Amino acid sequence: MMRVLLLLAIVAMVLLLIAAVQRSGQARRQTQLDDARAEAQRWYERLGGQVMNLSSEEPAARQALADAAERYNAAGGQLQQANSVRQFALARESALEGLTYVRAARLAMGLDPGPDLPPLHAAQGAGQITQEREVTVEGHSYKAGPRPGADTPYYYPGGRVQGRPVPAGWYSTPVWKTALGAGAGVLGGMLIFDALLSPGFGDMDFGGDAGDAFGGDFGDFGDFGGDF
Numbered sequence: 738m739m740r741v742l743l744l745l746a747i748v749a750m751v752l753l754l755i756a757a758v759q760r761s762g763q764a765r766r767q768t769q770l771d772d773a774r775a776e777a778q779r780w781y782e783r784l785g786g787q788v789m790n791l792s793s794e795e796p797a798a799r800q801a802l803a804d805a806a807e808r809y810n811a812a813g814g815q816l817q818q819a820n821s822v823r824q825f826a827l828a829r830e831s832a833l834e835g836l837t838y839v840r841a842a843r844l845a846m847g848l849d850p851g852p853d854l855p856p857l858h859a860a861q862g863a864g865q866i867t868q869e870r871e872v873t874v875e876g877h878s879y880k881a882g883p884r885p886g887a888d889t890p891y892y893y894p895g896g897r898v899q900g901r902p903v904p905a906g907w908y909s910t911p912v913w914k915t916a917l918g919a920g921a922g923v924l925g926g927m928l929i930f931d932a933l934l935s936p937g938f939g940d941m942d943f944g945g946d947a948g949d950a951f952g953g954d955f956g957d958f959g960d961f962g963g964d965f
Contacts, residue, residue, distance in 0.1 A: 774816075776825070777826070780829055780833055784805065784809050784812065784835040785809055788802065791843070791846075793842065797841075797885035797889070797891075798843075798845035799842075801845060801885075802839070805842065808831050811835075812831035816828045830859065833855060833857055834894055840854065842892075845885040857894060857896070863895035865883065865905040866881055870882065870933060879909050879932070889906075890909075892905075892906075912929045
């Protein structure tokens with residue numbers, strides 16, 4: 738009888754321990770979820786304040802603000818549907834991308850861009866254009882540079898398009914949208930990127946971690962060689 742009671746006591750203790758561990762894990766996951774939600778909400782609200790309060794008739798600034806508003810709407814939709822840490826992280830990234838467009842718009846307007854933002858995950862290793870460049874592809878002229886201008890009103894915060902890094906900068910046309918299309922659009926966009934981002938320019942800043950970020954992607958640039 739004593740053995741049975743002792744066994745029952747041990748089983749009860751084990752069950753209590755398992756329940757305590759499960760409650761602890763659930764509490765930890767809930768805390769992580771709440772933190773992720775609060776972090777995404779914080780950047781989303783900050784973006785909303787900028788989008789609502791800024792306006793400009795300057796083409797580059799107006800376009801950047803339009804892109805910021807689009808990311809604000811996207812982040813809002815993601816927040817409404819998010820129910821995991823990963824999904825809240827995606828909403829946070831969208832809000833930060835919108836704020837990157839806001840910074841670009843403020844610079845185009847001649848305003849203080851404000852405090853630095855956390856780096857975009859999507860832009861890691863993409864670098865940024867540091868000098869003006871112009872190429873002709875299939876009879877059309879394309880320009881890119883580090884500053885907004887009448888010929889370069891489209892800002893891109895940096896990222897990967899069709900698997901290859903595209904640096905942050907101002908472009909004469911939103912080539913990345915063409916490259917994300919289908920069929921001939923992909924080929925046309927890639928041809929433009931091949932020309933604009935040719936290593937022969939040698940004027941892009943990829944930062945200290947660029948080599949690691951590129952990894953095995955040098956092959957995407959065909960005959961342009963390894964001078965990146």
